[in-house]
Amino acid sequence: EVQLVESGGGLVQPGGSLRLSCAASGFPVNGHYMTWVRQAPGKGLEWVSVIYTGGSTYYADSVKGRFTISRDNSKNTLYLQMNSLRAEDTAVYFCARVRAELRVDAFDIWGQGTMVTVSS
């Protein structure tokens, strides 16, 4: 079964760090572009970052320089390293698979989400 399962969320103080994980099953994470999307409480969806199969990475301006997307092919897992966290980073973080292989496309498989709360 094709599936994504996130973990690593929690409560962190402003300025702190957290690493989210997204374990994939049923397909290789290095065979598709993989992305992170977040949703603040009661708000809409916000695209955060993407990693291409070739390793290129892109970020939303709101997280550029603070967040780093990566993957471990041997563990078939996607990561999001979040540093210098702010209150406005509080959200449910979803990982998602880009539908087509080797090109941009919509997001067809989503994880269940992991909650990150930034508060003192």
Add this chain to the structure above:
Amino acid sequence: EIVLTQSPGTLSLSPGERATLSCRASQSVSSSYLAWYQQKPGQAPRLLIYGASSRATGIPDRFSGSGSGTDFTLTIRRLEPEDFAVYYCHQYGSSPPWTFGQGTKVEIK
């Protein structure tokens, strides 16, 4: 960055009625790289439409997408009880950043 504006913010309809949701882009969306998602409370989004008009796997044919350039539409032909949810459009043009609309809530009248 392409800004997507969805209208209306809320659509109040009865089961069996037709729903028409709009998504307008601040600039042309390349190659119709426009998708629609459905999200219910406490759940992850679900892909409905990609490429502006192609239904994703397992999506009923009462859902249809149309449009190009800057104007796109999601139509739900006859609303079923399970269709009441929030719907988002999403542009995934050739180069990030990618963006979502603010959402349209379809609620039971």
